[in-house]
Amino acid sequence: MKVTEKDVAYVADLANLELSGEERAGMLRDLNSILDYVDRLNELDTTKVEPMAQVSDRYGVSESQQGSERFAYASREDVVEGLRKSLPQEAALENAPDADGTFFRVPKVIER
């Protein structure tokens, strides 16, 4: 077993999840079974392989460009409302579970 009950509790905490006792037992079983399967990646020697985060720096750009130059086409002037108008406050608050017309309202943050 790679993952213990303590690990599940720790990771749930990082992920801001509560998880019931039953869910934790299920996670323990599923994470171990998935990680066992994932272990086959260790059959590959990747010491000299570069990690790849995404594909878009490889295509649609000139080979002569390096680093951030490759994405220069995606930049824009740093101006207010450069691409579209900001949402009106009313629209931005419309989907909030709790708002007072100006702010999002949340339970007390600091415990006294």
Add this chain to the structure above:
Amino acid sequence: MEITQLSIEAARSAVQERKTTAFSLAEAHYAEIQKEDGQIGAFLTLCKERALEQADRIDRMAAEGKPLPPLGGVPVAIKDVMSTRGVRTTAGSKILGKYVPPYDCTAVTRMEAAGAVILGKTNCDEFAMGSSNENSAFHPVRNPHDLGRVPGGSSGGSAAAVAADMAVVALGSDTGGSIRQPASFCGVVGLMPTYGRVSRYGLIAFASSLDHIGPLSKTVKDAAIVLQTIAGRDPMDSTSANVPVPDYVAKLQKPVRGLKLGIAKEYFGDGLDDEVRHAVESAIDKLKSLGCEVVPVSLPHTPYAIPTYYLIATAEASSNLARYDGVRYSYRAPGVKSLSEMYRRSRDEGFGTEVKRRIMLGTYALSAGYYDAYYVKAQKVRTLLTRDFAEAFTKVDAIVTPTSPTAAFRLGEKSNDPLAMYLADIYTVTADLAGIPGISVPCGTTREKLPIGLQILGKHFDEATILGVAHAYEQAS
């Protein structure tokens, strides 16, 4: 032919020539939804007012004799992971159960600008995480070919809507196979374009380095028309590529004779159902008879694609889904006393089991002490998988494989075994990891009359070739 069975061009011409109206087309599709969708469950939300307003606009153009845009009056469905202004967008999740976006997804804007009539939003696995559509927080979708079977996932509602003539075409999204696998299960065409070909602005993010938007349609030509409509650079999505968009429809006519098609043994190994193998081999024979040359290629890292995918996709998802905090637009649990309790209980009650499982796996893979062993390791294997394709594409123009190892499975068959469910994507995930385009086109049925899909994978930004091969096969079969 029924009015609900028309292709894009036939529907548009009928409206243009005043043989029917966009209004009647929309109404006919709504009638079909009314009749069929109670048992299929493809739609989560209908937006009739918006649809009929657009239909009216198109009908007035036609009445004035103005040329209609390419999708003028064509009824379409949109997967519920794409934002629609004023129309509820849930991503199949309880946590967004009441979310009404204040803006439109770029792909949706482009479809409507091209004259499409949006009928409604289609059901999907929660946050597009699943291969059977059983992970929808609302209800599962059933396969129109056999109501006891799944339509595939995660774009199961989009595939079923098109298969059951409830929409002419639909938009879906593909992160590990979510357009192609349901297209295969439902007997329709499904195209995942190259990474960056179509803007994702307004798409609810699952795994940002893997998410793609693309069409599900009844014909290859319809897929080409929709791609033409939605492809191209969008300043609102910095990952949308600065690459010119060719005329995909014109290029369908390009002969396939002399094209080199790669066949990789890794896609025909253990686990491939005999009937699927037979159908795909027959399709390959058909392509040979059309003058294509078949060349063996090797994609040796294929067996490592699923573990690589499930580490990278879940890591990205754990980060993307952190935004659902119960503050700005998502579900908030009632009666919470502190901020921390609000986050936890809202997420606990708002997310389904598979989403929580993936958040947990992704958080674990990114956590201190495991980051290099899991996340970075997967990123390195992603490089190897991408090199496999780059190497193969020096020898061939496209690669032909089965879309899925089996035809549609039964509801409940894999829902208690996450690993078995993940393996349903074994032939599709690698293309997402490498960012190359892929299309699934129907290639016959099993003895039980369940559709089988042929997958054609292409080079980056070479959708034209895979559309051409799929079109030639479709016309000949």
